[in-house]
Amino acid sequence: MTDWIKENGKAVFAGGKGSFEDAARVASQCSCFSEDCEDELVCDDAISCYNCRYRRWTATSFECMKR
Amino acid sequence: MKLFVCIDDTDNYDSIGTGELLENMMGEAAIKGLAKAGFTVRYQLFIHDDIPYTSHNSSMCCAAETNDRETFTEFCQKYLEENSAEGSDPGLCILTDDSSLDYSALIEFGKRAQCKVLTKEEAYKAAKEFGNGLHLSEHGGTGGGIIGALAGAALRAGKEEGRIKGKIQPLPNKPDWTTSEFASVFGVQRFIDEDGNEITDNLSIRFVHPTKLLYSKGLITGVIINENGQLMPKPKIKKNKEKKQ
Ligand code: SF4
Numbered sequence: 001m002t003d004w005i006k007e008n009g010k011a012v013f014a015g016g017k018g019s020f021e022d023a024a025r026v027a028s029q030c031s032c033f034s035e036d037c038e039d040e041l042v043c044d045d046a047i048s049c050y051n052c053r054y055r056r057w058t059a060t061s062f063e064c065m066k067r
Numbered sequence: 068m069k070l071f072v073c074i075d076d077t078d079n080y081d082s083i084g085t086g087e088l089l090e091n092m093m094g095e096a097a098i099k100g101l102a103k104a105g106f107t108v109r110y111q112l113f114i115h116d117d118i119p120y121t122s123h124n125s126s127m128c129c130a131a132e133t134n135d136r137e138t139f140t141e142f143c144q145k146y147l148e149e150n151s152a153e154g155s156d157p158g159l160c161i162l163t164d165d166s167s168l169d170y171s172a173l174i175e176f177g178k179r180a181q182c183k184v185l186t187k188e189e190a191y192k193a194a195k196e197f198g199n200g201l202h203l204s205e206h207g208g209t210g211g212g213i214i215g216a217l218a219g220a221a222l223r224a225g226k227e228e229g230r231i232k233g234k235i236q237p238l239p240n241k242p243d244w245t246t247s248e249f250a251s252v253f254g255v256q257r258f259i260d261e262d263g264n265e266i267t268d269n270l271s272i273r274f275v276h277p278t279k280l281l282y283s284k285g286l287i288t289g290v291i292i293n294e295n296g297q298l299m300p301k302p303k304i305k306k307n308k309e310k311k312q
Contacts, residue, residue, distance in 0.1 A: 036123075054080055
């Protein structure tokens with residue numbers, strides 16, 4: 001399964017907002033991961049796209065600003 | 068004089084967040100003797116492609132007290148101009164905190180900003196209609212941050228529910244508490260359960276995970292959950308069980 005869907009040139013996470021394991025796996029393989037500020041962390045995986053400052057939430061998922 | 072101070076769109080992907088900038092600004096204002104700040108509340112605004120937020124579109128608002136509103140306002144404006152991140156669109160709102168004022172139209176604006184795309188023109192119109200006691204200013208870029216800044220201040224004035232910035236850490240060697248002890252040590256004014264029901268009994272709770280407090284009904288509120296029969300302050304993050312946006 002691909003982790004990303006291209007929408008208008010943007011890389012949108014295919015797992016939506018509830019795929020915690022996939023978000024952790026993707027971030028663990030990403031050299032750009034950088035933890036967002038404490039108030040914006042949403043899961044307790046130390047490294048996860050959901051906690052990354054380069055994810056931009058959309059209505060149903062997030063887009064990665066580094067892809 | 069009591070105020071609500073709210074800033075928005077001051078960051079970029081590599082800078083400190085808006086909440087941290089607000090705390091830094093208020094810290095410097097305190098050192099200069101210009102104002103004393105209370106706690107900061109985070110309000111989630113609308114997530115939509117047409118809104119140019121960085122990663123989460125939230126707005127941060129703190130309460131403050133000053134004896135010199137004019138100098139304090141000038142200080143905030145200069146601070147934002149000098150410290151906002153490159154490429155950001157900072158906005159500042161300073162609103163009088165006075166229970167005799169009618170905030171209803173402003174609150175309506177704040178609530179709309181949580182579910183609709185609003186324009187700067189709408190923000191200026193709402194500010195103008197409120198009249199004296201409200202400062203709204205742009206400090207670079209498109210200045211679009213005035214929308215979130217006004218919304219955050221309005222929601223705070225309306226005692227709307229938001230999360231209080233920061234977290235409370237468990238104390239080493241003290242896992243067992245009562246809610247009344249917890250309230251007096253951490254300044255909690257009210258407890259609710261996960262469904263929002265008020266808790267009035269003095270409960271025995273186990274406090275071993277960091278927790279966050281809510282601003283709800285105008286009070287600092289702790290949420291108590293029942294985890295397998297054990298009552299505890301809701302852990303800051305409950306993995307895989309909830310998501311924020
Ligand atoms: S959001 Fe993007 S930059 Fe951040 S960890 Fe995931 S893939 Fe990497």
